[in-house]
Amino acid sequence: ETGVTQTPRHLVMGMTNKKSLKCEQHLGHNAMYWYKQSAKKPLELMFVYNFKEQTENNSVPSRFSPECPNSSHLFLHLHTLQPEDSALYLCASSQRQGGEKLFFGSGTQLSVL
């Protein structure tokens, strides 16, 4: 248990659905991250939040919409996704942005049909 909890663990959705991924950290960290892990590709950083403010958007399509209501919670809202968006979505946190040690959740395995 690293203190970063992601729900749901698995998600299957159609291309017209709207769903949200949730991440919660109990570590008192101030920075939170969304990563995308696709098969046979390196992890890709999607978004970074530092003290609830978005500081990084790595050219992510607008069908992915992040939300960070406070330093402990991070959401990823999904709508009109494509099959190629199927991947493992990992949330991570660190004491501050650029912190040396990232703590990861167990991810949400997303399948888009």
Added chain:
Amino acid sequence: AQTVTQSQPEMSVQEAETVTLSCTYDTSESDYYLFWYKQPPSRQMILVIRQEAYKQQNATENRFSVNFQKAAKSFSLKISDSQLGDAAMYFCAYRSIQGAQKLVFGQGTRLTINP
């Protein structure tokens, strides 16, 4: 932009033996951090070991050690006395100490431990 390359998609080792996972990276910076992360079937990425580029001494954490060759831009991970619980995907990662300080990951190496 920095890149990280892991040239071994899969590796296997006999239990109790030693295995070395390779990682090379490309950067023009002189100071940075390097990491090895482990991702077991539970999918949770766990930090295994960290190396600061300005330190010449290789980092060690119990059975895990690195061979950091700064001039060659090489950062290999050695696992001694391999255990069944070491089976996982291993990712090498690079982080700048300046700018956005983003972690850049390699493609990963799947390690299998044979009993």
